[in-house]
Amino acid sequence: xxxxxxxxxxxxxxxxxxxxxxxxxxxxxxxxxxxxxxxxxxxxxxxxxxxxxxxxxxxxxxxxxxxxxxxxxxxxxxxxxxxxxxxxxxxxxxxxxxxxxxxxxxxxxxxxxxxxxxxxxxxxxxxxxxxxxxxxxxxxxxxxxxxxxxxxxxxxxxxxxxxxxxxxxxxxxxxxxxxxxxxxxxxxxxxxxxxxxxxxxxxxxxxxxxxxxxxxxxxxxxxxxxxxxxxxxxxxxxxxxxxxxxxxxxxxxxxxxxxxxxxxxxxxxxxxxxxxxxxxxxx
Amino acid sequence: xxxxxxxxxxxxxxxxxxxxxxxxxxxxxxxxxxxxxxxxxxxxxxxxxxxxxxxxxxxxxxxxxxxxxxxxxxxxxxxxxxxxxxxxxxxxxxxxxxxxxxxxxxxxxxxxxxxxxxxxxxxxxxxxxxxxxxxxxxxxxxxxxxxxxxxxxxxxxxxxxxxxxxxxxxxxxxxxxxxxxxxxxxxxxxxxxxxxxxxxxxxxxxxxxxxxxxxxxxxxxxxxxxxxxxxxxxxxxxxxxxxxxxxxxxxxxxxxxxxxxxxx
Numbered sequence: 356x357x358x359x360x361x362x363x364x365x366x367x368x369x370x371x372x373x374x375x376x377x378x379x380x381x382x383x384x385x386x387x388x389x390x391x392x393x394x395x396x397x398x399x400x401x402x403x404x405x406x407x408x409x410x411x412x413x414x415x416x417x418x419x420x421x422x423x424x425x426x427x428x429x430x431x432x433x434x435x436x437x438x439x440x441x442x443x444x445x446x447x448x449x450x451x452x453x454x455x456x457x458x459x460x461x462x463x464x465x466x467x468x469x470x471x472x473x474x475x476x477x478x479x480x481x482x483x484x485x486x487x488x489x490x491x492x493x494x495x496x497x498x499x500x501x502x503x504x505x506x507x508x509x510x511x512x513x514x515x516x517x518x519x520x521x522x523x524x525x526x527x528x529x530x531x532x533x534x535x536x537x538x539x540x541x542x543x544x545x546x547x548x549x550x551x552x553x554x555x556x557x558x559x560x561x562x563x564x565x566x567x568x569x570x571x572x573x574x575x576x577x578x579x580x581x582x583x584x585x586x587x588x589x590x591x592x593x594x595x596x597x598x599x600x601x602x603x604x605x606x607x608x609x610x611x612x613x614x615x616x617x618x619x620x621x622x623x624x625x626x627x628x629x630x631x632x633x634x635x636x637x638x
Numbered sequence: 639x640x641x642x643x644x645x646x647x648x649x650x651x652x653x654x655x656x657x658x659x660x661x662x663x664x665x666x667x668x669x670x671x672x673x674x675x676x677x678x679x680x681x682x683x684x685x686x687x688x689x690x691x692x693x694x695x696x697x698x699x700x701x702x703x704x705x706x707x708x709x710x711x712x713x714x715x716x717x718x719x720x721x722x723x724x725x726x727x728x729x730x731x732x733x734x735x736x737x738x739x740x741x742x743x744x745x746x747x748x749x750x751x752x753x754x755x756x757x758x759x760x761x762x763x764x765x766x767x768x769x770x771x772x773x774x775x776x777x778x779x780x781x782x783x784x785x786x787x788x789x790x791x792x793x794x795x796x797x798x799x800x801x802x803x804x805x806x807x808x809x810x811x812x813x814x815x816x817x818x819x820x821x822x823x824x825x826x827x828x829x830x831x832x833x834x835x836x837x838x839x840x841x842x843x844x845x846x847x848x849x850x851x852x853x854x855x856x857x858x859x860x861x862x863x864x865x866x867x868x869x870x871x872x873x874x875x876x877x878x879x880x881x882x883x884x885x886x887x888x889x890x891x892x893x894x895x896x897x898x899x900x901x902x
Contacts (some may be wrong), residue, residue, distance in 0.1 A: 406734075445728030457651065
């Protein structure tokens, strides 16, 4: 079942085209990442899918509804969706548990408040005021408010910006748990490792257009691109690009009569592939 | 699937959160609740005359302070706070949930009413204790007082939400909203006896709700003999109710039509 289906989506702000005709099809239960530099159109796309903005053209279906014209179905539709937008600074004078509990009232089948607070790692902070939280803790509260309604579909817009490495790992594991529970997740990120770590499929978006949709492993023809074999030769470090690195190694092994000095075989990292794809637009 | 709580029940929960939020902002509490008291202390100490037989200026002034408290707490606070909430992303976050926008408005109105009740209690206690304020003894005057407070809170809230679309962002909101309220207070006879104001001022004021709220509050706190000194030689209770209802409807209409979840 397609949870999200988008065809020919266009959004303009005055004379700036933020989204220049994109197609998307996201299946139930998958984690789909929109990967691209800042200003590529990721947030605009998410805000259209989440029903915050109307597109200029194109068709959008999210859980079977057009988010722009959901009409009377609005509440029932919102009941099935969780949204974590980019940085907010609201709710400062509420306590963590208080605000999570309050939001749980909005939904028909909310998750357990304590379990959600536990899942985002804020149990020890549950009686602290929101304005006393660190940036990372605040972001985790955003996620708690996004998932308290037990959504079928979760939008995460740049969820881990400003996290330290440990917090990111913990967050990733939370997202995997949500996926295991059957939640479909649309994630935007400009962190490659995040897309590689979490996503079943990745769409690379730049200048409002999707230039490729693939699994992280296959992105940009990465798995079939040439490997680089490098070693310490007579005249210093030498290297050779090849489709058949094993043959190169066998040849070198014969040449050196055994161990090849400082042998390294590499394939392009996701970052190399990505930077090549977006043509050096990465910030 | 459980039933999603109803719009009004969610409105009550919103009201509870608005009140919690308000009480945790200590400066706001002190300013909003005690400002009318401070003004009463100043004006009550300066003007010790009676403005009619048996009517002290303090007695007249308390009616005006309660009426303008409704405008400060409803219209002014809300028209300033909503743009700030937009800046902070609070309204955008709520809009992403199944919470009906009506519940959000109900929550605002409840917090205004709660704050008004607190303000009025403190003002009346201080007034009776230190400024010789006489409280009405007739039950029907308290009935008038109750509907004025409820209808005043509701229309003031609705107009505050409607006006919150005017400021572009939270920083500029206060500068745009406050002068409107101050001018309205002078025109509506809060600080001066209304009938002593120039005629054109009285006519301008008669368009807006504050004049009617102050007149309504005078009908509660001043003896009925004073009604003869009003512009229409009567309290005009029916007309007051009608005008407040009209403003409530206009406010609700504009609030729903112009409400934005983020600043421009």
